[in-house]
Amino acid sequence: MSFLNAHEMHGGYGKGPNILHGCSLSVEKGEIAVIVGPNGAGKSTAMKAVFGMLEVREGSVTFDGNDITNLTPQERVRIGMGFVPQVNNIFPTMSVRENLEMGAFIRTDNVEETIEQVYELFPAVYEKRNQNAGELSGGQRQQVAVGRALMTQPKLLMLDEPTAGVSPIVMDELFDRIIEVAKTGISILMVEQNARQALEIADKGYVLVQGANAYTDTGENLLANPEVRRTFLGG
């Protein structure tokens, strides 16, 4: 059994139609899994389903051996899942340090050590710790957002298009940081628009089409797969 296992998920937002039609995802400990696919394939929806932000009407999600299909997102945070939304993922008028503190809101123990760890992982965050998060550059904000999510010491970190709207250099830097995070033993599940670069760092890749798995393989193999290259990676 994988660490995170989403099995044959069907579901959609509110009372709307299904967007996911039997989508399955699994992530092992310390592994980076990437979801790619064309626009409207339901990539973000799949991730939100894993995090409980929409109703999974069929299928199940298990995490660390427990069935969590019916937990709320807040409950999932408590059992060790971290989520970084694509936009609005920081508290803009609060200082960077306060952002981290708020990330640890549910914890009752001392969080100083975790803050130090985040500072170590993201030197830019340390540097700007007393500045308001809203005043930072796009790449720095994303680092704060990831840092905030790490404050609950999650076992699985989910990132919704972390590199959307940042420059290629910043993107590379962010990916490096994400690899660092994975090295500490945290599993990563990430939705990415920049499919090629993301698959390069991925242990496992999922190509989603119309809410269902089209290809599932290691990142390397997907990059090498001529059909995937032709259809999704632009040759």
Added chain:
Amino acid sequence: MDLLNALVAFTNFVIVPATAYGAQLALGALGVTLIYGILRFSNFAHGETMAFGTMSVLGITALFQSWGISFGPLPTALLALPFGALITIALVLSTDRVVYKFYRKVKAAPVMLVIVSMGVMFMMNGFIRMIVGTDDRRFADGARFIIKAREFKQATGLNEGLAIKTTQAITLVVAIMTVAALFYFLNKTRTGKSMRAYSDNEDLALLSGINPERVVKITWILVAILATIAGTLYGLDKSFKPFIYMQLLLPIFAAAIVGGLGSPLGAIAGGFVIAFSEITFTYAFKKVITYLGPDGWKPDGLVQLLSTDYKFAVSFAILIIVLLFKPTGLFKGKSV
């Protein structure tokens, strides 16, 4: 040319009263801005909340006085204030439970809540008038002045006197203490930070495990305390008249918007900007100019830019100017 006397006259008639008024407006605007930041609507019932708080303090003060309790040279109302605030807290919390909570549950549009607050305003308005009527009430006891104009003249030998009323000094001291406590709470405590987080980004706050109902509850408690203090200070300084509190809604809203809705620091700045402009524009500068001009010369008129009845026009004009040139206010507020 008599610079010193001009300065004293200006201080006496503009700076001192505007400072007290500004502090009162700032406290009122803080309540408006907190509700806006957390509950995301403009609360039209805030003037009535202030009136209710003041009424509660008035009642407790009368009770204390009948028991023979007094606060020496300070007004008894200051002793009664915490109790009045408690009553107001009970009122706003039950209002939230009975009225506002429902609209949060159904995720009503903010403008819906504004209309709801009109209904609350009407009810509180009627309730207050049924309890205390509409008469003017003075409830400031204790010493009237800290510095008397005559004593100031004798001590300094100047023509102009400087008078500082006890209530003015109390206003400033209490306001500074309140604001310091509020900012300590918002910036240094976990709960206060969670309120700011909720105001900043509701969804992310939820994700972080912040309980929205608790944040809302604490907001109402703070708002009730601020409204009671603001209303009581205003009532002590001038007098308590329910009607006036409804009229204060405009300058208070103007202060909150000028400062930037949702920004506590902005509310304070806005309060003083509005108060100083209102009083400066409606003050008759004849005396000051007479001192400043050559000896024996006097200006013909009162040199008053606007009659005092137009003080609302001043807050309004400032509001419009800020909206035109800096729509989010002096301190960047939020826009919904």
Added chain:
Amino acid sequence: MTHVVSQNEQSRMRPPKYFACMALLIIAVGFFESWNSALFILNFGLISAIMALGVNLQWGYAGLFNVGVVGFVALGGLAAVLVSKPPVPEAWGAGGLQVLGALVFGLAVIVGAIALWKRLSGSKYRGLILTAFILIGFFIYRAIFDPAVAAIEAVNPSVTGNLGGLGLPILLAWPVGGLFAAGAAWVVAKTALGLRSDYLAIATLGIAEIIIAVMKNEDWLARGVKNVIAIPRPVPYEIDLQTSPWFLSLAERFGSDPITASTIFVKLCYAALFLGVIILLVTAMELALKSPWGRMMRAIRDNEVSSEAMGKDVTKRHLQIFVLGAAICGLAGAMMTTLDGQLTPTSYQPLRFTFLIWVMVIVGGSGNNWGAVLGGMLIWFLWVQVEPMSLFAAEQIVDIFNIGPDLEAQIMKRVIYLRHFSMGLILLLVLRFNPRGLLPER
């Protein structure tokens, strides 16, 4: 299928049913109190209904939040004085033209300031120059304005002390009241529309306070708090009726004494006029609602973003509808002052003329013109009737507990505020349990 039809039938039958109930309520007042009271409620109810129509146009059609109704209503009242009262030649001689000149000068300063602001864009000293320009302009304005005002206000202050009006028929004041309000609304809308909805609300609140402050303080205009009385009427005077043979014979035929008959006759004349205006307004508004313009308005209200994307000039449409709605409030204001026969600036309370109108619109059903009319009539009826009812109830309770006369007087003085309380309660109950109102939007 039949079920759907019957439901349609039901919702179609609802307005006539509700209006019949409303009529019964008023007739009941006629039987149990007096026909004068019934007609008083009817006339003011009709005027309230027109105000509600104006607010409904802004809120129901376009989602614009106007809490300055009282200001627009007051401007209508001012129009009644300025149009119908005879001019005061002595006052005009004393400084009329000078006051007008001062106002024109003031306007020129504002226009000049705007032009200067545009011309100086990029200049470091823009703010400084502009402030100096406005200050100097203001002092010159005051230098022209003040002596003229003093001269005017000195002319027979106990009777006039103002410039008077144009001495035209009072009915002309109704559209003029609408124009006044439209002008003020245009200025507000130009500055605050396109900003956030709350800002528009506060801006309207502010402009209303200013309008009323002007009317209270500018004695040269309409005597300020000294009030203007004896505004000409569009209908006959009771005294004249009581001496006209045709009316006396009419009264005799109804078996009524001439004095009561004359007061009722006058009120009926007003009611007929007001009804005419309402029918005209509602017809026009219903036609407009069904026209492409109305459909566009509702499309904009329901989805501003997509309408904007489709190339609709949302701000311009909003400006249009805001001005129109305010004009209707101004019209109602002029009508009310006509009915009152006097202008009392202190009577313009926001609670009565802004927030109560909102209760009317919400209770009636926002977005539905018939709803606004019904809400206007019903809430006005309750506003008038809750006071005697609460007094009556309080008397009964006070009689049970034998308390001193002082306390009793106090209670009687305060129990009337149950009226504010109950209006708030009604608003909250409707919002909670029937948010679409009595006659929901179709």
